[in-house]
Structures are given as C-alpha cells and as structure tokens.
Amino acid sequence: MDARMQPACHLGFLRWRQSPLQVPTSAEVSAVSQLLDRADRRLFHALTPTRLAWLHSPRTLVLGFLAIHMVFLLALLPTILTGNVLGDLPLYRTWAENGLVHDLWQGIDVEWVYPIGALVPIVFAAIGGPLLYQLLWFLMTMSLNAIAVVALTDRGRDARGYRAAWLWLLLSFLLSPVGLLRLEGLTAPLVITGLVFLARRPIVATALLTTATWIKVWPAAVMLAVVTVSSRRKVVAVTGAAMSAGVALVVWASGGIRFLTGFITMQSDRALQLEAPVTTPWVWLAVSGRPDTAIYQNYAIATREVAGPGTAVIAEVMTPLMFLVLVAVLTLMLVGLRRRGDPARLLLLGSLALVGAFIVFNKVGSPQYMLWLVPIVVVGAGTAWRQWRAPVYLMLLISALTTLIFPVFYLPLIDGDPFAVLLLTVRNVLLVVMLGWSVLALLRLVRSTPRLVRPSARPGARTVAAYRD
Secondary structure: OOHHHOOOOOOOOOOOOOOOOOOOOOOOOOHHHHHHHHHHHHHHHHOOHHHHHHHOOHHHHHHHHHHHHHHHHHHHHHHHHOOOOOOOHHHHHHHHHHHHHHOOOEOOOEOOOOOHHHHHHHHHOOOOOHHHHHHHHHHHHHHHHHHHHHHHOOOOOOOOHHHHHHHHHHHHHHOHHHHOOOOHHHHHHHHHHHHHHOOOOHHHHHHHHHHHHHHOOOOHHHHHHHHHHOOOHHHHHHHHHHHHHHHHHHHHHOOOHHHOOHHHHHHHOOOOEOOOHHHHHHHHHHHOOOOOOEEEEEOOOOEEEEEOOOHHHHHHHHHHHHHHHHHHHHHHHHHHHHOOOOHHHHHHHHHHHHHHHHHHOOOOOOHHHHHHHHHHHHHHHHHOHHHHHHHHHHHHHHHHHHHHHHHHOHHHHHOOOHHHHHHHHHHHHHHHHHHHHHHHHHHHHHHOOOOOOOOOOOOOOOOHHHHHO
16 A cells, blocks of 8 residues: 555544645645745754654653653752742642641532542642642643653554654643643643544543543533544443543532532633633723723632623623534534544544634633643644644644743733733634634535545554444
C-alpha cells in the first residue's frame, strides 16, 4: 500500500486517511489559507529533516518532557521550600484542611462551586500535610501530563503521535501559570487520554472522561459529542451513568445529596465576569470612564465582575443562549452522522464547537478555560495537520495572550488599563474565531459527501470503519 495512504496516526478512532501532500481545492485558496500556508512554510523550513528526526526520537521527547517540568519545578521551588502555595491552591488547601481537620467537607456539608469529584485531588494533595501541598499538586500534574504523552505516542512507538505530544508540551508551557495551579491542569490530560483510548478501550476512556467531568464540568461537552456520534454510545452511556450513580451513592451515604448539583445552581446567579468574551464591551465602557459602568471585586466568590447598563439582563440570558447553541451543534452532528459523515471528524469538530460555545457564551470567564480547548486541538493536530492547522495556530496565539493577560497584565487589567484591555479583547475575538471555525468546518463536513474507508484486511487494524462497527 502507498505509504501516503497509511492511517495518519495510532490515535484509535481519531484517524481518517488523507495524503500529507494533498493539494487544496480552489475553494480553500483564500487569504486565510495563504496565510496558513506561509506559516507552514516557515515552520517546515525551520524543522529540517534532521531536526524532525531528532524530535521524533523517544529519548528527545523524554528529555523535553523532563526539561519543561524541571523548569516548572524550579519556578515553584521557592514556594515549595517555604511551604506556601500559589494560584487557586491556597483555597484548595483550606478546603482540604477544613475536611481533614474540622470534618467540614465541601459539597457534602456545604454547597460547593465544583463537582464533588474535585475533592479527590484537592484532598490527595494534602495527605503529606499543608507544607507539602504545592509539591504534591505539581507531582499529580506532572504524572497526568506524562500519561497523556504516553497515550498520544502509543508509548513512544508511533512517530505521528510525536507532533501531538510536542504540541501538548508547548501549550502546557504557555499556559503553565494556570495549568500548574488549577484543577484544569489535571482534567486536560485526562481528556486527552480518554480521547485517545476511546476506540481501543471505550470503558477505560469513558471512565477517564467521566472522572474529569466530576472534577470540572467542562468535559461533559466531550462526553456529549461521544454519545452523539459514537456507535458505542451504549457502552459509553452505561459506563458514564454507572460511575455517576456510584458518585451519587457515595454522596448520599455521606449525607450530602442535597448539594450534589450545587455546582450548577451556584453558577446560575453569577454576574458578568471580567474576562468573559460577552463582557468585553462593558469593560471598554468602564475604561472610557462611563460613570454607570465599573469593574469591581466580588469578595464572596473572590472574582472580578463588571456592572453597567444592561449587564443584569445579559447575565440572565447568556446561560439559556449557551444551551440553545449547544443543542444546535448537537443537532448538526446528528445530521452529519445520518449522512454517514466521518464519525472521527464529527466527534473532534463537534467537541471543539461544544467546548467553544461553553466559553464564548459563558458569563463566567477565567484564564484556565483555555485548557478546555487544548486537548481537542492537540488530538486533532495528531490526526490531520492540514485540517487542524488553523485551530493549532489560533490556540498558540490564544495561549500566549492568556498568559500575558494573567498573570502579567492582570493588575493593570482590573485597573482598566487600555493596553491590558486590548490584549483581553484580541484574545476574546480569537476565541470567537475558534468557535466560528469549528462550526463552519462542521457545516462543511455535514454538507460534503465523505469517502468511506473500508477496514483493512490486516488483522487487528484500527480504522474509522472498525470504529463504526
């Protein structure tokens, strides 16, 4: 068989056949595609065959992984040695101590902003005592990152998976101020591993995705996409439901069943948060000095919010609007599946659109939300570079801007500095562009007539057709 027609990578069902030398059609030749072509040429010019071979070495990948995490450790070392914690970890450590010392458990004895599963890593990091909390959290993050790299590269055996692994490490580095210090740093590698395992080990994959969802709710968008397009939806649904029932049973036995869904109700009465895309116009009104618009601190939940003309109404309608968009995306995915669209592409594009809608139409916005997008983009890049290069470049820009916004320019931002607000505006516009790209790509896929791929005669071959069966 022609080597160009081999599966793009080992990533289970996340694979469709294409030639890496595929010439774009006339419809693709646009200002945007020409810009992407130029970026590709510069990238491939820098990545000479010798350098590519070096990057595709298991030894190089291991050294790169260790080097990046050594940089992380050195940056955190003063905090670790003094027994302090950074980011959201002071709050996490307090919650853990309240439970372990005072028997006051978040989500069981009191209403909590997070799903109950978040207690597991939060309490686990406290098993060595409060002084080791930062170190144990870092070790948890590093371990899950390593598992994601191993999954992406099929334990280092698949050369095509190295591209995704290096991208994951690069994005982890760019978003390290939030990835190392918040729960998203744990859920993102879980979602990556779950996506990779979905075809070969659907029960394990579902367990990982369900676990991630009970830590932070955003992986539910990926679960929705899986249940919508997967021919194994029964296995996925039953496994996820069984695990969720187990969680509910444990919470009920602990006496906290009334708070099981508190993370949903606590979000419903939030005001517009400073960094949310929908808030951007009012942030500029505050910067312009309009007296009825202001950026203020909500001390009850320790976050910055924006108040101004119409913000209360917008805050009320954003959640229903977000759910309408989610329903529209799911409907589009079902139409694509009915027309025998490629389930792998439907899943990834649908997941990106659903997660993008979670962010763009959310009245709450935080820098760690960018880590919601990263797993899907990373896995997509590992399957078909040309089809995923646009979101890859967008994700790199979004990640860099996010770290400039927080923590670099965050204090000027809350003070209404125009340059900091401009950075936030550009980042939020790019998020809208990312959502628009995913929806348009999904529409193109639904409207097209895909070429179905027959399963290989080779025993054990893992193809999209095998996944559909």
